[in-house]
Amino acid sequence: MSSAGTADHPRDEDLVAYLDGELSLSDRQALDQALSDSAPLRQRLELLRQGDRPFRAAFDTLLDQAPMDRLMAALPEPTLSASVIATSNAPAPRPANDWHSIGVAAMLLLTLGIGFAVGFGTSSDQAGKREVALLAELDEMEAELEEAEAAADAAPVVAAKGWRQAVADYQMLFTTESLTPDQGGAAALALASERVGLPLDPATRAASGLQFRRAQLLAFNEKPLVQLAYLGDDGVPVAFCIIASNKPEADTQYEVRNGLGIVHWIIGGYGLMVIGDLPEDRLSRIASDLRKSINL
Amino acid sequence: MEAHLPRLWRYGLSLSRNPSVAEELVQSTCVRALERQAQFRQGTNLRAWLFTILSSIWKNHLRAEKVRTGGGFADPETELVFDGSDSMETNNLFQRVLSEVSELPEAQRQAVMLVYVEEFTYREAAHILEVPIGTIMSRLSAARGKLAGLDPSATPARRTRDGEVEKN
Structure with a gap:
């Protein structure tokens, strides 16, 4: 745009x-x-x-x-695989409303330390959920939805789409210019490392072809969310985000949200993701570099 | 998938302006989605994927078929007016909006449906229709201009970024 x-x-x-x-x-x-x-x-x-x-x-x-x-x-008659498709719809198909996206992004931007919540119900049809081998993805989305629903009573503001969607919404606001001036102060990085409980310094120079530009301490559901922002050699904004997670460990997976590629994984009590408008193989290499740089 | 059927049908109806064609579109979409379910990436937007399939079917098959058989799919006289339900009759504003959208050229109608009705982002709508974002922008702008009663010839930019000239 x-x-x-x-x-x-x-x-x-x-x-x-x-x-x-x-x-x-x-x-x-x-x-x-x-x-x-x-x-x-x-x-x-x-x-x-x-x-x-x-x-x-x-x-x-x-x-x-x-x-x-x-x-x-x-x-067609329900089959096991058809159920997967049906079940993957579990978090209600709330449209990706740009107001909501902007809302999520704005809150991420502005409400350091204040989590945000949610406002829509689950799909009424929970039946059949157990009949398929539930994917980790679905469990995670459900858990996030439950968390979000609990929070909704307090502040029914923004649709809960999980932390990766919130990051994707925020990432859409970035352009090359957003990151052109180097904003990477050591203080922000130190604060982020301390709040998330991980030494992040190695991640600022781990990925080839990426220049580290800035560390930001954000919050999602009242948990610290660290965003390390980079610019690719071609000017593409890329972010590496980390949030504490009590989910089971999961190996790297690729997905697309808002047209942006995401490689995400869970390890050692942290959810991690790399996001950017890059091809899957490139993003996976970056994720691999960054993964090695984080001592987990 | 069931949860998406009414929206898919509504989208099919807005494209074809013909209830039976809309049903046919949804049925074909379901069949193809199940055939191609291996291509669906878990965790991505199922609704967008289904809309992509329906758009593609409409573009590549049904439209060609209707044109060949003279099915009159694009009869400009056919508006989105339905079985005279009370809610429709009593709600003049909504009926007028349906009529106005129905009268938009197909490309604009499609963009309006995806972005303003289905609330996909520009980027998602571009992906669904397999066109550049600039084309979505241009179609929405033309639609808004038309609805605002602006004279298209007085509109400064009639050409999209990718050079497509919008049809009116």
């Missing part, structure tokens, strides 16, 4: 992306400035805003009209 033209000559596309909360942080700031400088641009923004509609509410009225009996009939 980042575009060189956003600041100079914002186009309708940029204004709509602005309204939709889809601009990167730097583009949004540039457009804020452009809007404050230009009355015609503000008018154009308001015109485009008039093209908004209660789309979701209007279309939600159609959901009840889906011919479920006939659609269900189209589903």
Whole structure:
């Protein structure tokens, strides 16, 4: 979404992306400035805003009209593998609403030391869950959901999507420029190491092709979450994140969230992940380097 | 997968503007999803994956078939109007929104459905439709402009970043 033209000559596309909360942080700031400088641009923004509609509410009225009996009939007889697909839906299919994403990211940014919570229910259909060999992934998501539900009573704010999703939402806000000035102070790294209880210094120079730019101490569900931010040689922002975890150990796995690649694993009481818009093999090599650098 | 059926059907309906084609799309999507379940990565977004499959089926098969057989899938006179249920009749605003979206060109309608109704991110919508993000931006911008009553010829940028010219 980042575009060189956003600041100079914002186009309708940029204004709509602005309204939709889809601009990167730097583009949004540039457009804020452009809007404050230009009355015609503000008018154009308001015109485009008039093209908004209660789309979701209007279309939600159609959901009840889906011919479920006939659609269900189209589903093949349940098989073991079909159950896997059905079960993988356990955390309710809450859409990846950009407001929620921004909310999660903003809270990660702003609420050091304050965990966030959640607001949606589990899928009502828990049946059949035990009939499949439950994947570690699902257990983890369930546990996170339960934690999140417990927290929801206190602060029903943001959809719980687990720590990796929260990190992915935050990572989407990063551009090359976000990390261009080196912000890596030794103090932040020392604080992060202390709070998470791991010497992190080796991780700042462990991965070839990555320049360490910054350490940040964030929080997820009231647990310290460390983010080490790097820039790849090609300017791609990459983050290495660590959070305490009581989950069983798990070897590295690859997944994609928000279009970003993630390699994650659990070891020695920590959940770790590497995230960035890089191919799986490259990300896996980086994860391997970083994994070796952490003494677990 | 069951939980996603109504949304898939709604998406199919918005694409085809034809309830029976929408059903056909969902059925084909289910069949293909089960055939290809090995390709689904656990932990990734199942809903997005299913929407990708449905979009692809619509693009590659059904549309071609309907065009060949003159099935009239894209009859511009057909709006998203349903069996006169009370809630629809009494809710003029929502009905108007459905009609307005129904009248958008297909590419814009698809982007509006994915981003504003299904609330996928631009990036997810681009992935589902296998187009660049710039194309999603351009389609949404054109849709908003149209709904706001802006004259397309007066719109400054009619060309997407990847050079595609939006059809109106």
